[in-house]
Amino acid sequence: MLMDPESAPFAIAFFLGMVLFLELGRRIGRRMHADTPERAPTGVGAVEGAVFALFGLLLAFTFSGAASRFDDRRHLIIDEANDIGTAWSYLDLLPVNEQGRLRDLFRAYTDARIATFEKLPDVAAAEAELARSIALQDEIWKQAIALCEAKKDTATTNLVLGALNEMNNITTSRTAATRIHPPPTIFGLLFAMGLCSALLAGFGMAANPKRSWLHILGFAAAIALCVYVIRDIEYPRLGLIRVTATDQVMKDLRASMK
Structure with missing residues (x-):
């Protein structure tokens, strides 16, 4: 599972770069103004x-995409909880004296799914839990097929195996969702355009002989904060903005598996 631990360093570098380019743009503007004080540049606006x-x-499109993917990840957590809960309830259709082993596997599987995301940002530990959950999926599937064949009821087989299939599929969807992010080129372009904007903003400040640190630092901080929030939303298992509140749905489901 891919995680990005560099949101804060990226935002700090962005802030410092913008302050630098604001000053650079201001100095270029002051020099041009000193060389030709009687002529203002045309077409700059x-x-x-x-x-x-x-x-x-x-900025707007990048933020919108990150927020959309953030909501998708939360909905997938709820969908997985619903799929596991549905499959768990359909176990009642199987012979009562044969359900114990399968229910134990379900409890272990749900624990593994919760741990897979709780282990992040420890990628190695999360991958180990993911592998364990997939192994448990295979075992649950084999056990369910054996019990369905023993019961020899087509309706039960369709319901149980159909629910298990949905439960297995959502695992792939959630894993893929953690890996889907904008290409690095997008953030590189965002960085470059921010510096370019800072350069032009600094050039526009050149008419004032005194630096306005309030405007310089305020402009750089506002843009850097926006970029930090975008990256933080994009990687919600690491920074200040997280989907862990939605994880409680899975924990509540596990608590209900008596």
Whole structure:
């Protein structure tokens, strides 16, 4: 499972880079103003507006995509809990004296699924729990087939195996969801466009002979904070923004498996 531990360093580097480019843009502007004080540059406003608009769109679309994937991951947790709960309830259709072993496997499987995501950001431990849950899936499937064949009831077989199939499929969906992120090129472009915007913003500040640190630091901090939140939402098992509250649904399900 791919995790990104670099949201905070990325945001800090972005903030420092923007402060640097704001100052660089201001110095370029001051130098041009000193060389030709009587002539103001023409067409700068249109260029600045286009770059800022493009940067704003890139921020908006990146944030929207991250928020959408965040919601998808939460819904998948709920879907998995529902699928496991449905399969668990269908075990009642099997012979009572043969259910014990299968129910024990279900409890172990649910524990493994919870642990798979609780172990993050320890990727090795999470992968081990994922492998254990897949092995338990295979064992549950084999046991269920054997019991269904023993009962020889088509309706029971369809219900039980159909529910188990849904339970198995959602595992793949959740695993894939943890690995789906924008390509690094997107964040690289976001970084580059931010620096370009800072350069132009600094150039626009050059008319004032005194630096306005409030505007310089405020502008850089606001953009860096937005980028940090985007990356934090994109990797919700690591930073301040997490999906762990939704994990309680799986824990409640496990507690109900008496």
